[in-house]
Amino acid sequence: MPGPPPGPAGDRIAGNLAAFTADPLGFLARCSREHGDVVSIGSRNVLLTAPDDVERVLVDRAGEFAKSSPRTRRRARKQGFPRATMNSDGAVWRSKRARLGPVFARGLVVLAAETAGAEARRIAWPEGAEFDPAPAAARLALRSITFLLFGAAASDRDADAVGRLVHEIMDLSVSPYVLPSWVPTPGALRMRRALRDVSEVVAKARRGDAPVLSALAGADDDEMRDELATLVLSGYETTKNAILWTLHLLAAHPEAADRAAAADSFADAVVREAMRLYPPAWLTSRETLRDVELGGFAVPADTTVSVSQWVTHRDPRWYPEPHEFRPERWLTGADRPRGAYFPFGLGPRACIGAALATAEAVAAVTCLCARFRLLPGDAVVRPRPALSLQPEGLRLRVAVR
Ligand code: HEM
Incomplete structure (x- = not known):
């Protein structure tokens, strides 16, 4: 009979929760280093770091894992957007994904690259002095997603309305006190106003020919x-952060920036490597539907199993000198297990916007490297694991080429 996985859990669950909350990335990396590939990190909570386990959990052919369980569905209903593709399961998810999937295929990907390139050409960065590149990257990502979801007629004002809604939702999701939405707190009032503005954008766009809205016609x-809010929420911050991390790394590696400006294929490798080192999605979870055995350990039904891009992407077994930025890793067909790289997840529930987000980041980075020589700022940059992994403290300097 296999036993339970090792780990720092024991009866110090409150202590682990505190350690996780204080430094989630450090806590996860330490758990894997000290306890191995299958670690009990808390009550009904297991971390898996080996590529084979990552693949087994995310690609799941045996019906052992699901995105949600009755326990987590109750929580999700309270937190909002239950009818989105992202938050559905089973037959309901299948039909939603089949409806939305084709829209995110080729056509929208080409449009994403064009939009991001055009937005990157509008960026005016000051030469010489240090500055925060986040506002420009946020504007680029927000305008791109608004344009892609709501169609070519969407204006800058529409993008601002969508941006306000995203910030209200994000504020709400980190707020420790979630009050019913009818309580007229300043936040609730702002949220109601933001929702009303976005409803107007949607109503206007529905009269046009936006492909995503056409797919959602019924x-x-x-x-x-629910669908639009989760699409904007999952597509905006993540892509913005992927672009920012890539710029951060290129500022420290000017030779890679020169190559990225000259060749799309190298820019692609640069973005891949940036998402390996600084994966915007740093933790992905599933729920066990029955008792399962993982890496020789027993994991009971109704347990949350998490896989961490942050931990697995920096494992020296799959990446020699894992903390080094080496886009060249992606130019040769290295023999690496599939589950060693999953910035967009894997399997049927993998990111619907993966190709789109990559095209957007590559187009933006190529254009910015061609226009500017990037130089690092003086401050130390720290990964901040919010909903998406942010480069806290990032500052750049540029010289116009
Ligand atoms: C760099 C940018 C992005 C990253 C790192 C990212 C990451 C991810 C990951 C890891 C998942 C899988 C979660 C899981 O398995 O539980 C996911 C799912 C998803 N993503 Fe993204 N994403 C990005 C951009 C986008 C964009 C641009 C969109 C759409 C506009 C989008 C829409 C979605 C949707 C709808 C799902 C749920 C798919 C399903 O459940 O069938 N994402 N994303």
């Missing part, structure tokens, strides 16, 4: 709201 207002 949806009622609630479903439309």
